[in-house]
Amino acid sequence: MSRKIKLLWDFRGEDGKETAKHHTIHLREFANLEKLNFHEIDIVEINPMLSSAFIIVDEINMKTFRDALKPHRGEIAE
Template sequence: MSRKIKLIWDFRGEAAAKTAEHHAIHLNEYLENEKRTLEKTGFEILNEMHAIAFVVVEEKDMILFRDALKPHRGEVYN
């Protein structure tokens, strides 16, 4: 079984939640244009000043997505 990697974009400040939500829309548009389906995409509000947008990819595809989408960070997804 292949590991999955969560690629993450961090947004901070009063508009973090709205910005993360909007960024997730663009991530889904990219996936649609590239005709790719992934296990999970979305956004999470961590607190009132910090939110993230994310995609979960197979470890073997991580470099491709990292280079194309320029996430801020990544972590192993459970």
């Protein structure tokens, strides 16, 4: 079974949460356009001034997402 990778994009400032929410729309559009599977797309609010949009993908698809979308960071999803 392959590992799941969480790719994250960080958004800072008062509008960070709304920007992260908007970014999830583009993540979903990209996955659908490229016909790529994903497990979850959502946001996490780290604090009122920092939110992250994320997508969880299978490790086998990670490079496609990473190279096209340039996430700020990635981690192994639990």
